[in-house]
Structure formats: structure tokens, C-alpha cells
Amino acid sequence: RIYRKGMLEDETPDLPVSYEDLRERAHEEMSEEAKAYIHGGAGSETTFRREQDFSDWRIIPRMLQGVEERDLSTEFMGQEIEFPLAITPLGIQNLAHEEGELATARAAREMDVPFVLSSLSSTPMEDVAEELGDTPKYFQFYWSSDEDIARSFLNRAEDAGYDGIVLTVDAPILGWRERLIERGYYPFLNGDGVANYFSDPEFRSQLENPPEEDTEAAVQHFLDIFGDSSLTWDDLSFVFENTDLPVHIKGVLHPEDAVRAVDAGAEGIGVSTHGGRQVDGSITAIEALPAIADRVGDETTITFDSGLRRGSDLFRALAVGADVGLLGRPFIYGLAVGGQDGVEHVLENILADFDLTMGLAGRDSVSDIDRSAVTHEREL
Ligand code: FNR
Numbered sequence: 001r002i003y004r005k006g007m008l009e010d011e012t013p014d015l016p017v018s019y020e021d022l023r024e025r026a027h028e029e030m031s032e033e034a035k036a037y038i039h040g041g042a043g044s045e046t047t048f049r050r051e052q053d054f055s056d057w058r059i060i061p062r063m064l065q066g067v068e069e070r071d072l073s074t075e076f077m078g079q080e081i082e083f084p085l086a087i088t089p090l091g092i093q094n095l096a097h098e099e100g101e102l103a104t105a106r107a108a109r110e111m112d113v114p115f116v117l118s119s120l121s122s123t124p125m126e127d128v129a130e131e132l133g134d135t136p137k138y139f140q141f142y143w144s145s146d147e148d149i150a151r152s153f154l155n156r157a158e159d160a161g162y163d164g165i166v167l168t169v170d171a172p173i174l175g176w177r178e179r180l181i182e183r184g185y186y187p188f189l190n191g192d193g194v195a196n197y198f199s200d201p202e203f204r205s206q207l208e209n210p211p212e213e214d215t216e217a218a219v220q221h222f223l224d225i226f227g228d229s230s231l232t233w234d235d236l237s238f239v240f241e242n243t244d245l246p247v248h249i250k251g252v253l254h255p256e257d258a259v260r261a262v263d264a265g266a267e268g269i270g271v272s273t274h275g276g277r278q279v280d281g282s283i284t285a286i287e288a289l290p291a292i293a294d295r296v297g298d299e300t301t302i303t304f305d306s307g308l309r310r311g312s313d314l315f316r317a318l319a320v321g322a323d324v325g326l327l328g329r330p331f332i333y334g335l336a337v338g339g340q341d342g343v344e345h346v347l348e349n350i351l352a353d354f355d356l357t358m359g360l361a362g363r364d365s366v367s368d369i370d371r372s373a374v375t376h377e378r379e380l
Contacts, residue, residue: 015345019309026333034095040179041276048276051284051307056377057316062362071365077164077246082112084366088326089140091120092193096336105131107343122192124199129160140166145228152202154243170251172229175278194222236264253288255295268301293321311353319373
């Protein structure tokens, strides 16, 4: 359909199709603060740069496989989903576009792509859930050092109809992000990044004055309770005791941690470097994936993120052992340049690219994409 539009109707897309062009356009339009927050990786950004390169893995296409009907559906946290792709949790989306998470949610709903909402949403989670309707939706949970607030978040997610919790374990402390430090600006501090906290009844009850009256004190309280670097695997029981929802653990790079997460009761693990934003110089997600998939791939669901830019990246991640990819920077750049339409544009393109890659590789269903579809450079 995308090709036909160009060939028969002489209609080419309004927004860039290539990720690089889209990023460039978004960077032209975004504020310096938004750029520093969204683009920025940790330290020298070595991991961030390297993880966008999947070229060590080469696809080995098979011919004449009868791929006219292609099934892109798969399963995630006990639900059937249309595509092996979901929107990753990404905070403070109103930095990219004034409609923030609501525009992204409308695009996800339109495209039937599952949505993971960040704890650091610039819109209260209940409003986003309403916008999502029946679209599969998950709430990404950042621990709070205040147990009552942590519990309140888990309860709200359940009450608002989220289908699962995505517990992010790779950010107990913020990584060394030079762009953010150089800007001297921390987006949370204007209150935008904490709308989800400001709307929390337990958080509010701990303030002397409501956040609307004294934003500074409310932000200060947020900084006091946000994150807990004392956590250990034993503390995970708190989450399982306080929610009936399935819990997916995101941010794992070592096979032993993957095993611990599964043993703790997780419905899947997420292989991720947090988009190269936490440990500069760390192993990339695609480098970490094979060993993790070998250890736990048969018994649990693996999501993959950090570096996915194109359909062929997603194909390779699935071939190496992931079940579902999480899309990050591409969709937020779509949001920055075109709001809801921009996110739809990005989702449509990456899914079309994935669909074509799958067909051209001779696979007619997602479950058919296995390690035999790729080879690593060192094996050539
Ligand atoms: C993130 N990420 C993230 N993860 C999370 O669990 N909670 C969050 O609030 C955020 N916030 C966030 C903001 C921004 C601007 C970025 C770029 C990333 C990490 C995110 O879920 C995912 O791991 C990365 O985005 C994947 O990397 P790429 O593909 O975006 O480069």
C-alpha cells in the first residue's frame, strides 16, 4: 500500500521515512532541553552508538517459501498481540510534543500496537489508559523509596485497567548523561515529568500544600522518594505481593540476572541497555541477547530494546532470541515532528519494513523466525 501510493497516486509521505532523516528533522524542531534528554546516552555514548548497529548479524533469506499470507501476531504477558512490537516506556513525552503520551496512545490504539507507559509520564496514567481503550497496555514501574507511594502506583495501574507491570531494574540511579548535565537543566524540575506523581493520592497526602500551589516543594519531595539504589533481588517480593498483574522485568544484560528474574516469578524479561543511557561502555543489548536467550528463552518471554531502528533490526532481534521488540527513539521523533500522525507514520513504516523483511527472508509467521534465519559475522 505504501509503494502503491507513490507509484499510482504520486503521493509520497509527508514525513521522512529513514530513521536518520527523521531524527535530523526532529532535532531541528525540538528544544535544546528536549534534545539533551531524548538523544542523550551515558558518558561518551559509545554503547548508544554501537547498539544501533545490528550488522554483525546477517540474515540468510530463503527463497520460494510461499509467503503470501504472513502472520505477525504473537503473545505477550498472556495476551495475543497483533505485532511483535510495542511502544517502549519513555518518560516526559510532552517534551517532544504538547500532547505527549495522549498522542502516542492514540497512535498505538489506531495501529493496534501495545503501549508501555512510563512511571515518569507527563500525563496521569488513568488518562492515558482511557485514551488507549482496549489496546494492550502495561505500566512501567519505577520503585519509590516510599513503600506507600510504590503501593499506590501498583494499585492505580490495576484500577486503571493496565494488563501488566513492566518493572525497570537498570535505573536505580541516573546514568552519567553529559548532555543533560551540560544543559544544566533537568526536565523533571519544571514539574512536567512528575504529573503522574503529582496526581497520586498518596504522594499528595504527604505534601503540606498541593503541587499546584507549591511546585518546588512537590518536586523536592519527588526527588527525595524517587528511586531506591538499596534494592536487591530479595526485595522483588514486594511487587509480587502488591499486585495481581503479571510482572515483566526490564533492563537485564547478564544471563544470571535473567535466571534470577524468572526464578523470582517474572513473566518475562527485557534485554535492554536503557537506550545506552545508563552504563557507558556496557555490552549492547544485541550482544547480550544470545546468551540470555540460550539460558531462559525456552521458559520465558524476552523483550528486546535499545537500538531498534528498522524492520530488519527487529527481525534480527527475534531471530537471535527475542519475542517482542520495544520501540524507543524512532517513535518519540515521530511524535516530535508530527504528533499522533508522526507516531503512526513511524509505526506503519517499521511494521511494513518488518513484514517485507520477514517475507523476503522466507518466513510466513513470527514463530518461524529462529536462529537459523541469521548467522553471526564470526561464523562466516
Ligand atoms: C527512556 N527509557 C525509559 N525506560 C523506562 O523503563 N522508563 C522510562 O521512564 C524511560 N524513559 C526514557 C526516556 C527517554 C528519552 C529514552 C530515550 C529512553 C528507556 C527505554 O524504555 C528504552 O529502553 C530505550 O529507549 C531503548 O533505546 P532506543 O531504541 O530508544 O535507542
